[in-house]
Amino acid sequence: MTNAGGRKGGRARVERAERGIxxxxxxxxxxxxxxxxxxxxxxxxxxxxxxxxxxxxxxxxxxxxxxxxxxxxxxxxxxxxxxxxxxxxxxxxGLTQDWSVVIVGIGNLGHALANYSGFASRGFRVTALLDSDEARVGESVGDLHISSLDDLDEIVRSGSVSIGVIATPAAAAQIVCDRLVAAGVSSILNFAPALLSVPDHVDIRKVDLSIELQILAFHEQRKTGALTGIKAGTG
Amino acid sequence: MTNAGGRKGGRARVERAERGIxxxxxxxxxxxxxxxxxxxxxxxxxxxxxxxxxxxxxxxxxxxxxxxxxxxxxxxxxxxxxxxxxxxxxxxxGLTQDWSVVIVGIGNLGHALANYSGFASRGFRVTALLDSDEARVGESVGDLHISSLDDLDEIVRSGSVSIGVIATPAAAAQIVCDRLVAAGVSSILNFAPALLSVPDHVDIRKVDLSIELQILAFHEQRKTGALTGIKAGTG
DNA sequence: ACGATTTTGTTCTCGCGTTCACAAACTCTT
DNA sequence: AAGAGTTTGTGAACGCGAGAACAAAATCGT
The missing domain is CATH 1.10.10.10 (Winged helix-like DNA-binding domain superfamily/Winged helix DNA-binding domain)
Incomplete structure (x- = not known):
C-alpha cells in the first residue's frame, strides 16, 4: 500500500551528533x-x-x-x-565517575535524603550536610555531621561539589540557591515548593511532593464523579 | 459549603470545557x-x-x-x-474537599512524608501510617502511630482513603501496591524505585529521587566538557 | 554456502503541546 | 458617549516526541 516508492529525498544527510540527545x-x-x-x-x-x-x-x-x-x-x-x-x-x-552532592536544609526531608541509599549506590556521594540553623550544626546524621551554611564555599571548592540539593522551607530556598550558585554549584535539585531563578549556566530540576498529590487528586475527583463537595457514599 | 462570594452575578459555568483538560x-x-x-x-x-x-x-x-x-x-x-x-x-x-492519604513504608522517607506540612496545608490528610515491619508497629510519628499493613483494608474502608503513598524499598513496592489496590485505593504515589503495574482504573505517579540526580549528572557532565568520560577508574 | 529467521536501526506519519498573533471585550479618559 | 488603551480568549502555525513500519545485518539450519 503505502510502500515507499521512488520518492527519495536528496536532502543533505543530517549529522547524528552525539551532542543532541x-x-x-x-x-x-x-x-x-x-x-x-x-x-x-x-x-x-x-x-x-x-x-x-x-x-x-x-x-x-x-x-x-x-x-x-x-x-x-x-x-x-x-x-x-x-x-x-x-x-x-x-x-x-556520567555515572562512571563519582559526583559530590551537598544537601542544604536538614529537616525531615533532608534527613531522609541524607540516609537515602539510592544515591550512594549510583555514584552520588553526599559529602556535606548544611543547615542555617546553628542549633542543628554539629548534629550527626549517619556518617556525616551537619555543617554551617557559612562553610558552603570551602566545602564546595575543596570537595569539587557540582550538585546541590535544596530541602529547605520555601522561604529560604532562593537565598540558599543563590549561595550555592555563588559557591560554584552548577546543578541543583530543588525540593522546596518555590520557583527558583538561576543563571543560564546552572541546571535546576524540581521535585514537588504536593504537586504530585494534587495531580492525583484531580484525576481521582474525575473518577468518583464528585462534582460538588463530599458525597457520603453508602453507609 | 461556603461559597467564595458570588462575584458579578453568577454566570453559567462552561461545562463542556471540563471534559478534556x-x-x-x-x-x-x-x-x-x-x-x-x-x-x-x-x-x-x-x-x-x-x-x-x-x-x-x-x-x-x-x-x-x-x-x-x-x-x-x-x-x-x-x-x-x-x-x-x-x-x-x-x-x-479537587482541593475544596479533603483527601485521605495513607503512607506505606515508614522508613526515613515515609517518616519525612508523614511530617511534611505541605500535604496538610492543601487538603491532604494523612490518616494512617502503615509498615509491614511488626517491630515498628505502634511507634508514634507526629500525631499518628504506625499500624500494621494487615489493617489496610479496614483503614481504607472506614476512612474513605483513595490515595496511597508507597515509600517502601523497591522489593516490597509491587506487593504493597497490589494490597492498596485490593483495598480500594485508586490513586497511588510511588517513591520506590520500581516499575509498578496496576489495573487501568488506578492512577499511578512516580517520584524517583535518584533519577532526578542522574539527569542532572548527565547535563553536568556535558557542561564540564568531560567528553572522554573515562578517567581514573574508581578501582 | 545460502536462504530463513530474528532483531536492530531508521524513516515516516501522526498527534500533542507550545507559541504567535489578533479579534473581542472591558475600562478609562475626555 | 465615543474613542483610546488594555488584556483576555482563541485560531493557526510550528516543533517535538511517540509509535508503526521497514530495510539492513546478524545468526541458524540444511
Whole structure:
C-alpha cells in the first residue's frame, strides 16, 4: 500500500551528533539503566529491545530509538549485551565517575535524603550536610555531621561539589540557591515548593511532593464523579 | 459549603470545557494555585496573565490557554481576580474537599512524608501510617502511630482513603501496591524505585529521587566538557 | 554456502503541546 | 458617549516526541 516508492529525498544527510540527545530520552536513560541492572542481577546476559522495553515499562521502538542516540550497541538478530549496554549508558549519564552532592536544609526531608541509599549506590556521594540553623550544626546524621551554611564555599571548592540539593522551607530556598550558585554549584535539585531563578549556566530540576498529590487528586475527583463537595457514599 | 462570594452575578459555568483538560495543563494547575496563593498573601487582589505567568514561571499565552480550559474566569482589559481564580482552580483540582492519604513504608522517607506540612496545608490528610515491619508497629510519628499493613483494608474502608503513598524499598513496592489496590485505593504515589503495574482504573505517579540526580549528572557532565568520560577508574 | 529467521536501526506519519498573533471585550479618559 | 488603551480568549502555525513500519545485518539450519 503505502510502500515507499521512488520518492527519495536528496536532502543533505543530517549529522547524528552525539551532542543532541533529546531531553525526553535523557530522562529515560536512568530507567533503562535500572532495568538493565535488574536483568543483570538475574544473570540475564542478553536482552532484546522488547525484553528491555517490558522491563523498563516503555515501547520497544521508543527504546531502540533512544539507544540509537547513544551509538550502535546492539547486534541485529541477537539483541543487547546487558552488561555492555549498562556500562555504556552509565558512561553516557556520567555515572562512571563519582559526583559530590551537598544537601542544604536538614529537616525531615533532608534527613531522609541524607540516609537515602539510592544515591550512594549510583555514584552520588553526599559529602556535606548544611543547615542555617546553628542549633542543628554539629548534629550527626549517619556518617556525616551537619555543617554551617557559612562553610558552603570551602566545602564546595575543596570537595569539587557540582550538585546541590535544596530541602529547605520555601522561604529560604532562593537565598540558599543563590549561595550555592555563588559557591560554584552548577546543578541543583530543588525540593522546596518555590520557583527558583538561576543563571543560564546552572541546571535546576524540581521535585514537588504536593504537586504530585494534587495531580492525583484531580484525576481521582474525575473518577468518583464528585462534582460538588463530599458525597457520603453508602453507609 | 461556603461559597467564595458570588462575584458579578453568577454566570453559567462552561461545562463542556471540563471534559478534556490536557494532561500538561493539569500538571500546571497546582503551580498556578501556588502562585495565586503567593500573590494573595501579598495582598494582591488582581493580576494579569503576564503577572501570573511570571509568578508561576511560565509563558503568559500558555497560562491563558490553560485557564481557558477551566472556564472564562478573567476580565478583558483587567485581568484575573486573584482569590476568585484561586478558588476556581482549587475546586477544579479537587482541593475544596479533603483527601485521605495513607503512607506505606515508614522508613526515613515515609517518616519525612508523614511530617511534611505541605500535604496538610492543601487538603491532604494523612490518616494512617502503615509498615509491614511488626517491630515498628505502634511507634508514634507526629500525631499518628504506625499500624500494621494487615489493617489496610479496614483503614481504607472506614476512612474513605483513595490515595496511597508507597515509600517502601523497591522489593516490597509491587506487593504493597497490589494490597492498596485490593483495598480500594485508586490513586497511588510511588517513591520506590520500581516499575509498578496496576489495573487501568488506578492512577499511578512516580517520584524517583535518584533519577532526578542522574539527569542532572548527565547535563553536568556535558557542561564540564568531560567528553572522554573515562578517567581514573574508581578501582 | 545460502536462504530463513530474528532483531536492530531508521524513516515516516501522526498527534500533542507550545507559541504567535489578533479579534473581542472591558475600562478609562475626555 | 465615543474613542483610546488594555488584556483576555482563541485560531493557526510550528516543533517535538511517540509509535508503526521497514530495510539492513546478524545468526541458524540444511
Amino acid at each position: 533529546p531531553e525526553a530520552t535523557v530522562a529515560r536513560l536512568p530507567v533503562y539503566l535500572r532495568a538493565l541492572t535488574a536483568l543483570s542481577d538475574r544473570d540475564v546476559t542478553t536482552a532484546s529491545s522488547e525484553d528491555l522495553a517490558v522491563s523498563a515499562g516503555v515501547n520497544s521502538a521508543k527504546l531502540r530509538k533512544d539507544l540509537s542516540y547513544l551509538g550502535t550497541y546492539g547486534t541485529r538478530g541477537v539483541g543487547y549485551d546487558v552488561d555492555y549496554l549498562r556500562y555504556q549508558i552509565a558512561r553516557e549519564i | 490536557p494532561e500538561a495543563t493539569v500538571a500546571r494547575l497546582p503551580v498556578y494555585l501556588r502562585a495565586l496563593t503567593a500573590l494573595s498573601d501579598r495582598d494582591v487582589t488582581t493580576a494579569s496573565s503576564e503577572d501570573l505567568a511570571v509568578s508561576a514561571g511560565v509563558n503568559s499565552a500558555k497560562l491563558r490557554k490553560d485557564l481557558s480550559y477551566l472556564g472564562t474566569y478573567g476580565t478583558r482589559g483587567v485581568g484575573y481576580d486573584v482569590d476568585y481564580l484561586r478558588y476556581q482552580i482549587a475546586r477544579e483540582i
